[in-house]
Amino acid sequence: MDYLNNFADERLIIGCIYCSGGLEETRDHVPSRILLEPPYPANLPVVPACRDCNAGFSLDEEYFAALLECVLAGSTDPAKIRHERVARGLERNFALRERLESSKREENGRIVFAVEEGRIRNVICKLAKGHATYELSTPYRAEPDLISWCPISEMTKDEWEDFDAAHVGGAINEIGSRNMQRLLATQVLLESENGERIPMNLLVNDWIEVQAGRYRYQAIDELDVVRIKIVIAEYLACEVVWSRDSY
Numbered sequence: 337m338d339y340l341n342n343f344a345d346e347r348l349i350i351g352c353i354y355c356s357g358g359l360e361e362t363r364d365h366v367p368s369r370i371l372l373e374p375p376y377p378a379n380l381p382v383v384p385a386c387r388d389c390n391a392g393f394s395l396d397e398e399y400f401a402a403l404l405e406c407v408l409a410g411s412t413d414p415a416k417i418r419h420e421r422v423a424r425g426l427e428r429n430f431a432l433r434e435r436l437e438s439s440k441r442e443e444n445g446r447i448v449f450a451v452e453e454g455r456i457r458n459v460i461c462k463l464a465k466g467h468a469t470y471e472l473s474t475p476y477r478a479e480p481d482l483i484s485w486c487p488i489s490e491m492t493k494d495e496w497e498d499f500d501a502a503h504v505g506g507a508i509n510e511i512g513s514r515n516m517q518r519l520l521a522t523q524v525l526l527e528s529e530n531g532e533r534i535p536m537n538l539l540v541n542d543w544i545e546v547q548a549g550r551y552r553y554q555a556i557d558e559l560d561v562v563r564i565k566i567v568i569a570e571y572l573a574c575e576v577v578w579s580r581d582s583y
């Protein structure tokens with residue numbers, strides 16, 4: 337993916353972006369590489385994280401990645417999992433495989449997995465915090481006002497088109513942040529009733545593709561909310577929102 341320097345004030349990001357307490361001892365990839373496939377893209381975004389937070393998410397991320405691949409394969413059998421690293425992980429981690437297998441059932445001829453919601457929330461929230469920090473040059477450590485996810489196949493056509501669209505608006509970003517640099521300024525001509533043409537400037541905030549078909553996200557900085565949208569494996573649509581007064 338494109339490498340953009342952060343020209344915003346680096347003092348905005350101090351310490352671990354997840355807990356603020358810990359020292360920034362490690363660099364955490366967002367997204368974690370387990371959600372991608374080799375060869376990994378160059379210039380993967382990294383954010384500062386303390387050792388405890390970095391390690392603290394790894395079991396939930398392993399669960400999340402394994403669940404996703406099992407859902408896509410309709411099976412917990414490593415031989416049927418397309419994602420090599422996840423398949424190898426399931427071969428080694430018998431307890432995780434058992435846990436996923438016991439959450440599997442058949443419903444109207446479909447394989448369905450009962451998900452551990454707390455762990456899914458934890459991973460999606462962590463991903464959103466990483467994207468927000470990297471793109472908007474500000475850590476959002478507070479609990480978000482909304483964490484939601486939905487398989488794209490369960491969304492209506494309108495819901496999906498709305499979710500999948502580029503964000504158009506006049507955003508206010510931290511000057512110099514990556515998000516500011518990515519914004520595409522465009523001008524449209526509006527025609528009034530008497531035929532007068534009025535130019536209007538728009539800012540278009542498009543999807544940032546980390547790996548085609550595997551992972552993309554949008555970081556939207558609006559007047560009243562900060563909104564992170566993520567699409568994983570073109571299967572799962574996730575959204576995390578902080579309202580301005582909550583952070």
Ligand SMILES: [Zn+2]
Binds near residue numbers: 355357358386388390
């Ligand atoms: Zn931390």
